[in-house]
Amino acid sequence: MSSKTMRLNLKIWRQKGPKANGKMVDYTLNEVNPEMSFLEMMDVLNQQLVERGDEPVAFDHDCREGICGMCSMFINGRAHGPMTGTTTCQLHMRHFNDGDTIVIEPWRASAFPVIKDLMVDRSAFDRIIQAGGYISVNTGSAPDANALPIPKENADMAFDAATCIGCGACVATCKNASAMLFVGAKVSQLSLLPQGQPEREERAIRMVEQMDKEGFGNCTNTGACEVECPKGISIENIARMNREYLRAKLVQK
Numbered sequence: 001m002s003s004k005t006m007r008l009n010l011k012i013w014r015q016k017g018p019k020a021n022g023k024m025v026d027y028t029l030n031e032v033n034p035e036m037s038f039l040e041m042m043d044v045l046n047q048q049l050v051e052r053g054d055e056p057v058a059f060d061h062d063c064r065e066g067i068c069g070m071c072s073m074f075i076n077g078r079a080h081g082p083m084t085g086t087t088t089c090q091l092h093m094r095h096f097n098d099g100d101t102i103v104i105e106p107w108r109a110s111a112f113p114v115i116k117d118l119m120v121d122r123s124a125f126d127r128i129i130q131a132g133g134y135i136s137v138n139t140g141s142a143p144d145a146n147a148l149p150i151p152k153e154n155a156d157m158a159f160d161a162a163t164c165i166g167c168g169a170c171v172a173t174c175k176n177a178s179a180m181l182f183v184g185a186k187v188s189q190l191s192l193l194p195q196g197q198p199e200r201e202e203r204a205i206r207m208v209e210q211m212d213k214e215g216f217g218n219c220t221n222t223g224a225c226e227v228e229c230p231k232g233i234s235i236e237n238i239a240r241m242n243r244e245y246l247r248a249k250l251v252q253k
Helices: 038-051 123-132 152-162 169-173 180-191 200-213 224-228 236-252
Strands: 006-014 023-032 101-105 114-116
Touching: 023 038, 123 180, 123 200, 152 180, 169 180, 169 224, 180 200, 180 224, 180 236, 200 236
Parallel strands: 006 101
Antiparallel strands: 006 023
């Protein structure tokens, strides 16, 4: 582990509540170990704030292993920070330099209202999943691996879509605050598998309509969502979702 430490200037968005006005607040943090994760650096800052009687910075986190999608921070103008394919909790301070100024903000989208400081309400994603992200097939106990044949191409595409962790980076980085990469991944994951066929049409319609109801924007194919997605979800899933929605509407008629 490196013994060299860094001095950082932090500009952090502080907001007491959803209806309060927020502002950027400057902090200086000395002796930051380059081997710290970004969230560990935030922990150190909060410890110092608590020790001097100030209110710590509120931010979301859980697994700190790039699995849960909770660590939603906009860092220096990029969702999850400067490293491609990396969540905030997987970002390490060695990717910054001594004396750097780091600007830290919450996700910016009307469908993700700020709860406090860097925490946003992403329950809109939960409501989209509740609208159609489920299957009614009673699978029982775990079947043998080859009991239900699935073409490898479909299995691979479904697995790739299933890696979405629902962090919301796609929404935060899209100029339209579109959730179509997230919804496309969830629709694709189930529509490609036999277990997802009973609700196939209903799922596509319900999830897309709930997405629109939540106030997310539309997709204009800039591709920023795919670039900033920490799991590399392909925008091909958006095209598949559009096909699934059109198909469902035609079948519905």
